[in-house]
Amino acid sequence: MPRTTISVINADVGSFPGHSRTHPKLLETAAQMLKSERGKLLTDSFVTHCGDSLELIMMHTRGIYNEEIHRLAGNVFMECTKVAKSLKLYEAGQDMPAGAFAGNVRGMGPGVAEMEFEERESDPVLIYMADKAGPGAWNFYLYKIFADPFNTPGLVIDPSLHEGFVFEVHDLVGKRKISFACPEESYNLLACVGAPSRYIIRHVFKKDGTIAASTSTRRLNKETGQVMGEDDPVMIVRAQDGFPSMGEAIEPFTIPVLVAGWMRGSHHGPFMPVGLCDANCTRFDGPPRVICLGFQVTNGTLIGPADMFDDPGFDRVRARCNKLADTIRAQGPFEPHRLSREEMEYTTLPAVEKALELRWEPLGE
Numbered sequence: 001m002p003r004t005t006i007s008v009i010n011a012d013v014g015s016f017p018g019h020s021r022t023h024p025k026l027l028e029t030a031a032q033m034l035k036s037e038r039g040k041l042l043t044d045s046f047v048t049h050c051g052d053s054l055e056l057i058m059m060h061t062r063g064i065y066n067e068e069i070h071r072l073a074g075n076v077f078m079e080c081t082k083v084a085k086s087l088k089l090y091e092a093g094q095d096m097p098a099g100a101f102a103g104n105v106r107g108m109g110p111g112v113a114e115m116e117f118e119e120r121e122s123d124p125v126l127i128y129m130a131d132k133a134g135p136g137a138w139n140f141y142l143y144k145i146f147a148d149p150f151n152t153p154g155l156v157i158d159p160s161l162h163e164g165f166v167f168e169v170h171d172l173v174g175k176r177k178i179s180f181a182c183p184e185e186s187y188n189l190l191a192c193v194g195a196p197s198r199y200i201i202r203h204v205f206k207k208d209g210t211i212a213a214s215t216s217t218r219r220l221n222k223e224t225g226q227v228m229g230e231d232d233p234v235m236i237v238r239a240q241d242g243f244p245s246m247g248e249a250i251e252p253f254t255i256p257v258l259v260a261g262w263m264r265g266s267h268h269g270p271f272m273p274v275g276l277c278d279a280n281c282t283r284f285d286g287p288p289r290v291i292c293l294g295f296q297v298t299n300g301t302l303i304g305p306a307d308m309f310d311d312p313g314f315d316r317v318r319a320r321c322n323k324l325a326d327t328i329r330a331q332g333p334f335e336p337h338r339l340s341r342e343e344m345e346y347t348t349l350p351a352v353e354k355a356l357e358l359r360w361e362p363l364g365e
């Protein structure tokens with residue numbers, strides 16, 4: 001049996017109205033294109049959206065960073081961009097790199113989370129997809145799922161998890177990476193990932209090197225100052241039998257956490273877990289939201305999806321998120337609702353400041 005690869009590649013190639021949601025015609029186009037690859041490049045696929053982000057879940061046997069798979073995703077986004085342009089959807093082609101699409105989408109507009117593994121006897125996988133939330137949004141949850149015994153009792157009582165996990169952290173500014181074994185190094189891990197605008201948990205591994213979780217990490221390009229699709233991260237988590245249970249992997253989403261993103265990618269707001277039917281952004285272009293689809297991975301196919309947050313068990317966190325949204329919204333253009341001065345460097349604010357430059361006078365004290 002060949003190893004199975006899951007590639008989740010997403011992009012915002014146009015939405016309606018404004019930055020709210022993906023048009024059904026885009027979903028249809030993408031689903032048909034991927035379906036026609038079944039038995040060729042792909043063993044299975046599933047297409048969905050979170051807010052204005054079009055999400056391609058692709059199953060295959062070609063491993064991660066595979067050029068043909070990435071090119072396929074690029075072609076789907078290009079076709080969908082054409083449809084978006086014909087409908088004059090908002091910001092059609094937003095996350096598409098300028099010029100032709102040549103192979104790997106890594107580091108370009110689309111977000112990529114991938115993992116390759118040997119299927120277990122039974123292989124439950126959870127795929128989380130967010131909108132209006134920065135790439136560091138997963139840090140809190142991955143720590144809770146894989147390092148916090150108050151969330152994941154399996155770390156204490158299940159011998160197959162008891163030795164802990166290794167977290168691979170990427171520094172998006174310094175463009176470097178580091179790994180922390182937990183629980184031994186959990187304070188070092190938190191020292192970094194508590195700053196999610198810079199440090200991102202990219203992968204979690206078992207101590208024998210088996211992949212447990214993968215995230216997408218795209219971020220604006222500091223050199224070019226291009227802000228391309230930074231606010232719709234995705235994450236893949238394996239569950240059960242040597243990994244946290246399905247329930248342990250969704251439990252931390254009952255905590256209302258503030259993330260960066262929301263309106264104009266410039267505001268902190270509560271990260272709200274929602275069912276698929278609520279994967280549409282409205283209030284203040286949000287609030288930031290996350291969906292989670294559960295699958296059994298079976299011989300390279302996806303059995304599912306199960307809509308994990310479509311459950312009254314998550315009603316209370318949604319209510320608490322709404323309350324938090326009211327509280328923080330009342331601060332209007334003031335920090336910490338608005339992102340920190342440093343993070344605003346990549347928004348439209350510097351243009352406003354530039355216009356004031358000549359009017360500033362020395363204090364003369």
Ligand code: 13P
Pocket residue numbers: 012019051052131132229230231232262263264265284285
């Ligand atoms: P997206 O990054 O989801 O397109 O949102 C941008 C925005 O300006 C929301 O107000």
Ligand code: MG
Pocket residue numbers: 012051052053131132231232
């Ligand atoms: Mg988006």
